[in-house]
Amino acid sequence: MPTPRTLLAIPVSLAFLCLSTAASQAGPAPATNTLVRLLVTRGRAPAAALLAHAGTGFRRTWSGTDHARPGTDHARTETDLSQAGTDHSQAETHLARAESSYASGRTEYTQAGTGISRADHFRAGSITKTFIATVVLQLAAEHRLSLSDTVEQHLPGLVRGAGNDGRALTLRSLLTHTSGLYDFAAATGGTIPVSPTEAVLIALTHPPADRGRFSYSNTNYVLLGLVVRQVTGHSYATEAERRIIAPLRLTGTSFPGSRTTLPSPHGRAYATDGSDVTDLDPRVAGAAGELVTTLADLNRFYSALLGGALLPPHWLREMLNTRTAHGSYGMGVFPVKLPCGITVWGHNGRISGSYVRTAATVGGRRVLTFRVNTSGIADPGLEPALLAAEFCPRTS
Template structure:
């Protein structure tokens, strides 16, 4: 599978039930989570993996674990489509301020951009973009598999894909779903980035810095724009060839291919802090947070820049995952944000569904009690 074509593949669980309440575990689950983390390396998805869990209020207990060599607790890494949660927060804040409405159409803010192939921007709302129910094709599917950006080695001869060009490439393709039906598409969040710039007069990256990164002091998080290098400290990122299984380094990537759909660089600690703050009500008012977490529009699969996953023990966790050249990351948190976990791989390989679910269950599900215990 091309690396950036799966910039963030669809969420792992697409049919989820109602939100479950989750109490903090009464004892640490690190040994079980550590075992699951080791399997991610032993079974081959990536050379190394790491996790950071946080329990309790700010200043609570942190637990770090790693498997494999060459990965560190403070590494900067590409977070891929976890970017979408940050973008959704900014859009909802702008809605609160009256700069836009979720029922505004794309045409209201970006006239003439979405037109053709059965799609009309005047009939697509910002709410549909946020919930992936616009039906728009994913622009990454329009790029040829031979394009250098898929290997993470885009050079001077490969010009950057602008947001406008990305949208036009998507609109030129047939819709992937009927309007109102859930179909994950990176194009939706590229459009939201353009809308944010149109209504604020500043790039979406500047709004994320002003509204999220600075208030939460997320000093390890950045939106690199055209800078292909990772800030220090960082580990190397790898791509495993589907042909011969060999690893090739893809640490340097032109992030403009991802843009508002996935350019974020962050750390384990910053992502834990961001989701804890978001779900703890520090970025959105209760009514706005309820809108963010409302999955009804997407049939239970997705809220706005965030999705739920129901674990075997009945606990539901909220978060996002991100897949981009050289990196896979996943953050999950309880509904109140008091228990959060971020794990990452230093390769663009998604772990098996069972492996990932097992790691989350080991962290968030209470340990089984023996009879009479």
């Protein structure tokens, strides 16, 4: 569950240094293959894998208004991904066509080391935040909540103590990490299972950071998970399942709750000291990092999200607006401007035994996900180099 902007502190020259090993070869695949191997040799990961997709992406034409009408039937908005004025069968038809378009693109897979396969399930850490933010923005599109709502309105009396006050914090501040709330995972080390309320109470024993300043905190998304339950009557996992996972047919993606084992197939996961941490209680992260998924599912999800299949245009623009966080973060996603001038959007995720990174272009036409089966990458220059190798045009 790392701070996402740390990679932006890496000098651009590092990216070019890593790319130089394959600079004489045309096309993205040779450079990408080289860099994935370097994740093992220089990044000190037992194994690494990358899946990239290039195609037309998921696209949906939103008819009528961008917003669901007040009073729109709840069940209907759930089944059609909050697209006002479109019945369930039509929405499914549109999604099937978009999926066919996505599937017709080019997909490239590469791996290094042993113990990882393309179909593996793995823990995605803070990439969970993109799913939670999408659900919250769908609820906003349905007028079931407002981003200007205070935390107090939905969770009365919960956020009080050590100078923290839910009456002064909005849902927007949670989504953008500008609430100032202390990160509970800094106290637990991401290794102690806690309930959502326990996580919040841990955070409330610490004074807040400056409100309005970007300060990455897993506590924000634990609170958003509680807000989703309060608004809908269902857990964030249930809402994400029926709003995102089932419609997009993300068959390898799940919210495990307290289940400590991974679905099959899966490889092994290792802490930085080499110990096996494959079995893990996901309550160490909850709504901030619980997700289990696959490479293909993450590519499909981010392509659909950035292609406009999950949010109306207005709300997708809100998600990608970094003004509140002063350029550091949108809502569940953050931008990276590459050396060639292209900006990609996505998130990273770190949880014990797994580090994952997904990035995609606006429109979702190009997307990649890479992962290692340990908690981090020893050489921080490899991540920006991989993004540049995949998304920046190269000449022979």
